[in-house]
Amino acid sequence: MSCFLINGYPDTRSHTRFSVKFGVVVFPGSNCDEDCRHVLKNVMGQEADFVWHKDRDLSRYDCVVLPGGFSYGDYLRTGAIARFSPVMEAVQKHAERGKLVIGICNGFQILLESGLLPGAMLRNASLKFVCKFVELRVESADSAFTKKTKKGQRLRLPVAHGEGNYFADDEALADLKKNDQILLRYADNPNGSVEDIAGICNKKRNVFGLMPHPERASERELGSVDGRKIFESIVSQ
């Protein structure tokens, strides 16, 4: 153990060779925006800017991050109001152009509300907010977000949400399965999600939403570095 340690700045940056430009969207009430940018910049060594929710231009970014938090206080429904923010039109276009979009926690909820991903979120079956490390199983490594993992691999990431109980009707579920859109499942379901679903992508496989927080598990001192696998996948385009 070194006696001189600078918090949050690992000596060996995983990827300085590649450069992916990330835009981290800040909605009123986002609270994981800084955490995402920190990991992308200081751990992954990439470019990462904040994008204000009233901005309409995302053309300079390769990957847009919709971070966790309580956009608009989660009033009405989680993500329901944020999805009408001006930036979301640009996110839609960004996705249509085949560029990458990742929504984490509240970001996933916003993607569902905006229709960029199928399904909806319900309150956790326990009716309580749940914050803890959970174990996930990679269901598909065939995506820009999981290519650095292997199918069946276990990842240990934290969850922190009150409404992460993913719901899709039978038809939508069959579709998700048929198209291999389920990327992550919980090994021990913390919220009642249908079929233990923790993360899904769209049909084009360039929009990804997940409830667990990879940015909270990308540094050794935080107890897990499994979250880096997701960012490494994105960075190795």
Add this chain to the structure above:
Amino acid sequence: MKTAEEIKLTPEIIQKHGITPAEYGSIKKILGREPNLTELGIFSVMWSEHCSYKNSKNVLKLLPKDGPRMLVKAGEENAGVVDIGDGLVVVFKMESHNHPSAIEPFQGAATGVGGILRDIFTMGARPIASMNSLRFGKLDDNGNTKRLLSGVVAGISHYGNCIGVPTIGGEIYFDESYEGNPLVNAFALGLARREEIVKAKAEGTGNPVFYLGAATGRDGMGGAAFASKDLSEASEKDRPAVQVGDPFLEKLLLEAVLELLKSGCVVGIQDMGAAGLTCSTCETASRGNTGVEIDVAKVPQRETGMVPYEIMLSESQERMLVILKKGREAEAKRIFEKWDLHAEAIGLVTDDGLMRVKENGVTVSEIPAKKLADDAPVYIREEKEPAYLKSAGNFDPKSLGSAGDLNAVLLKLLDAPSIASKEWVYGQYDHMVRTNTVVLPGSDASVIRIKGTNKSIAISTDGNSTYCYLDPYEGAKIAVAEAARNVACAGAVPLSITNCLNFGNPMNPEIFWTLKKCIEGIRDACLAFETPVSGGNVSLYNQNPKGAIDPTPTIGMVGLIEGREPVTSHFKNEGDVVILLGQTREELGGSEFLKTIFGVKAGVCPRLDLKEAKALNDLMIRLAKENLLASAHDCAEGGLAVALAESCISNKGYEMGAAINVGATPARPAGGRRVAPTDVSTEALLFGESQSRVVISVSPKNLKKAEEVIQSSATPYEVIGKTGGEDLAIQVIHRGLTPIPVRVLSHTWRNAIGRRMRG
């Protein structure tokens, strides 16, 4: 309808405002005339115990506030400021929200969190961690306690999670004295660069005074006064005094205020907390040696027909008073608009020292600000040693006979809600947001790193009220010592404390005596540990129909770790050597063992030798500095046996057994005191709560070096066993527990609270 100026103040109206005839005389003297109703209302909230500390000021001054790291001392501002080096400061405070939580646990606790966070960010510091000290009645078979616990935890979770400040830990005790009068003490800590700290001052005649945030409604009318009255059966009907919090709005305020302060257009800023607009205007004027003039007609209002009296006394949440530099208003407005916030110019800084309130240009009250804010009456209350102390102290635990099967006793203790894992609680708090929490809740202290530096902050909150009930002086000393020991176990140097003093009615001489003794205990411990008091609050009148709560000082200790990783309390590797530091004495009085096994709250509480405690802390810090510790865990409620069990099971999913045999090896240093003298009973050795003891584990390769370091200190120690295996086995001087699978210990300890809450 009569206006407030026309209403004749009768003795009843005055009394209803909690103003005594003598206080009324002082008011008349300050004003040089009779006050009107609005002015009476203003005096009543400013001179309530909550705002003025009139009953406790005289004893609070005993607390040490000075130290080389103290940049803003207790009482000068809304929170204390402590230097942590390299141009960085931490700002922290703990505050009670007991009475609102008793009436409406969800909103009471939520607004408690909101209030303490506002105190931090209005100083210019970004809040980076929250904790809380909670007290409830007994959890068993009590629907009301379950309702209160559920509500309080959900309220803290609602507010803290949404605003995005991690709730990284705290403590909870259950005891019948809190039946119907739970305690909710919310702690928050913020980080800033030294030069970023702002004062809550109104300076510069002609500077505009802005109102920022939520519109004013009739919320918590006279809440500050309400908080200072006994809770009686009637308070169920006082529901309008409950305020509703809006964490989303506060998140916007937080970001906007920090951006605003960075812009340099702010002179001073203060949260409208207790006593709302009244307190913030007269205090900023008093600190700035100026006056402030506002027009209540300009105050954004949520309800119609509000009169100046109501606007001045409202306690609507998420509002603040901002004094801007003249000419910079447009710049500030751009920031408010960016965050979709409503701000309104409501007045000006003046040079006449008056707090002048107008309504549509007509003056409705005019009071010298300094006298209102600072000249509240100070009372020296009568004190008397409580009668119960003698009989409680005469109790001899040995008179109770055998506790029976020791294995069963340990399991019962692990199942006791005050000892059991608090996972059911902290699992509902987002304790990881901001990605700084390097020691998660469940260790002796929680630790957050400061990114971009080699520093981490360890925080612990503590306060064993049973000890304080049995011996207020010793109990309060122990509260400080345990908090200091907890941060030292993490490897941190204790820096400073904040505290909440929760007591019953101070007019009762016996209660006042316990308050004073507790303060003396805190004083002596803080002096010994060199941890000055940076601030805090006093909550009196904590009574339920059966009587007062046990005296409950809660301590929030902040410590600093530099250039190394924190130490946690769970065993890490098979085959590590387990060592007990510190001496065990025949001390079962006031223990959780007596409470849980025999239902007895009596006896002499453990003694605390401050020199011994300080030496142990210094030793812990040295061991941590030399990277010799695999784990360190303080012996607290439930004694050595519970401490060992917790070290085995607190790392969920990675539980590890240990084989322990106390008294099997000779005392070290040779001829020194034994950690477990043979004349101490088995029960006391296992479950007694002697102070200044820590269970550590060290890797065999570090053992020699660790022993050298320990031997150079004054702390007695003994190698008591090894980690590993599936079971915990404890022998103390040829008696003890048969091996218990750690799986069983873990299940009992982890599910104790959840099981009761479901039941």
Add this chain to the structure above:
Amino acid sequence: MKAKIYVTLKKSVLDPQGKAVGQALSSMGFGGVRDVRMGKYIELEMNGADRAGTEKNIKAMCEKLLANTVIEEYRWEIQN
């Protein structure tokens, strides 16, 4: 005009909150409750007197924002 809008989870979607309330009611001794569905109640004060136009407007609001039709259904009443 005042519009009263009720948003509830679809019958096909499990309502954990409703279930918990149902269990609580029965454990408190209130018999005869077969099912509990929880929802949201939204009240809008509307300008104008064009009833048909208002109805159309409200439907659009529900579809776009007030309800998530993946999981929720809605109905409304209008009071003059």
